[in-house]
Amino acid sequence: MSVWIGIDLGTQSVRAMAVDADGRVLGAAVRPLTSHRDGPRHEQDPEQWWRELAAATREALRDVPPGRIEGVAVDATSGTILLTDRDGAPLTPALMYDDRRATAEVDRVNEAGGHVWERLGYRRMQPNWALPKLLWLLRDAPPGVRAAHQNDFVNRRLVGHEVSTDLSNALKTGADLIGERWPDDVLDALGVPPGTLPGVVRSGTRLGAVCAGAAEETGIPAGTPVIAGTTDGCAAQLGAGTRRIGSWNSVLGTTLVLKGVTKDLLHDPLGVVYSHRAPDGSWLPGGASSTGAGVLTRDLPGRDLNALSTQAETRRGDLGSAPITYPLIGRGERFPFAAPGAEGFTIGREPADDVERYVAVLLGAAFVERLCFDYLDLLGAPVDGEIVLTGGATRSAFWNQLRADVLGRPVTLRENAEPALGMAVLAAGGPGHMIRTRAVIEPSAAGLHEPYLRFVGELERRGWLPANAAGHARKRSSS
Known part of the structure; x- marks a missing residue:
């Protein structure tokens, strides 16, 4: 039986997974990665990516017959970039996805490329996006350097020659996802030398085959097809099995991230929703909120969240009058609205104990999630398909039921929705039977309509x- 390798190259670790056609994990391994942070700087050593990736794949494939392996794909963090020489050796550390030292370059980027960013629906780039960081890196670079995204760097090591980047990782470097090419006029205006950036291809495109040297280091058989991957967020979406128009993956962990599938490109006047390009040419719109379960770690340090969830279940009948917390991790909100000055707050009386504090956060996060879907509907996105819940929050049965109740529709839980699985799915050319459903949760008559409207009003x-967004949320809630 065939086996595919998915590799998730994240911030804190690299995870390799060998998966068969029925979704069974035949081998998996994780290796840690080290970051260097200093104020707005966040760097990693690209050579460490390769060393730990090779160690992870060797362990994951220890018991997998080499003759069964059919392909490998790698995902990586969005907006991470570095410079290399012509042979692919790193000339700089990698500037990670949240490195913000390129603030001075943003206005120039948006002035030169605003007409393209507007057409692509996201309107403006941010300081942590890859193109401003590329300009920052090029200021002191010697002639002839090459730019590489995180997975470009390791893909080149896998195949032993230059590779194209995928459109998903190229989005934050300014790729024209409609024309599926670089906007040469913008890059010329910004002074990016021709040949600095790799070619662009859709995710799922064959880049080459594992070379002999890489095979020796990684344990992946020489000749194994290397498939163009995607960003970690899109990889998680593939792992969740949300591939049909109108289906959505809602990832609730430290923060809340929604990603869905649409036939046409969405245009958001607020610029809080932007779209990746799917392997089949459809669009993957999404947005990332600054709210989420991270507030629980901050406000209830050391508490047993499983115990709180069990206790909360006994108070389910009191949800309609419970306090509601807007669970903002820090200052400022990104989605479903842009509010740099936003701060967390609680509606109603102060929570009486830790169980009420816990429930207040869960309610607020569920209401933000509902508001995200209301805003996407306002933009014209189809939101009537399957909703798959993933992320750490799905460990709480109470929270899963609460989210179904607030959304007023069934939600699906998968057995495995890791980004590494998404890359195995991509390497295989489609999910087949690799995506397995753990449960479908039906909504109950919880009576959370009025609290949601109070939250929207606040x-x-x-x-x-x-x-207009508040009005649309009210209209959808009453229909």
Whole structure:
């Protein structure tokens, strides 16, 4: 039986997974990665990516017959970039996805490329996006350097020659996802030398085959097809099995991230939703909120969250009158509205104990999730398909049921929705039977309509949520 290798090259670790056609994990391994942070700087050593990737794949493949391996694909963090020489050796550390030292370059990037960014629906680049960081790196670079995204660097090591980048990782470097090419006029205006950036291809395109040297280091058989991957967020979406138009993956961990599938490109006047390109040419719109379960770690340090969830279940009948916390991790919100000055708050009385504090956060996160879907519907996105919940929050049965109740529709849980699985799916050319459903949770009659509208009204009153978005949320809630 055939086996595919998925590799998730993240921030804190690299994970390799060998998966068969029925979704069974035949081998998996994780290796840690080290970051260097200093104020706005966040760097990693690209050579460490390769060393730990090779160690992870060797372990993951220890009991997998080499003759069964059919392909490998790698995902990586979005917006991470470095410079290499012509042979692919790193000339700089990697500037990671949240490195913000390129603030001075952003205005120039948006002035030169604003017409392209507008057409692509996201309107403006941010300081942590890859193109401003590329300009920052090029200021002191010698002639003839090459730019590489995180997975470009390791893909080149795998095949032993230059490779194209995928459109997903190229988005934050300014790729024209409609024309599927680089906007040469913008890059010329910004002074990016021709040949600095790799070619662009869709995710799922064959880049080459594992070379003999890489095979010796990684344990992946020489000649194994290397498939163009994607960003970690899109990889998680593939792992969740949300590939049909109108289906959505809602990832609730430290923060909340929604990613879905649409036939046409969405245009968001607020610029809080932007779209990747899917392997089949459809679009993958999404947005990342600054709210999420990270507030639980901050506000309930050391508490047993499983015990709190069990205790919360006994108070389910009190949800309609419970306090509601807007669970903002720090200052500022990104989605479903843009509010740099937003701060967390609690509606109603102060929570009486830790169980109420816990429930207040869970309610607020569920209401933000519902508001995200209301805003996507306002933009014209189809939101009537399957909703798959993934992320650490799905460990709480109470929270899963609460989210189904607030959304007023069934939600699906998968057995495995890791980004590494998504890359195995991509390497295989499609999910086949690799995506397995663990449960479908039906909504109950929890009576959370009025608390949700109070929450929406408070966001509007504070001037963060635009009136048209608030009005649309009310309209959908009453229909």
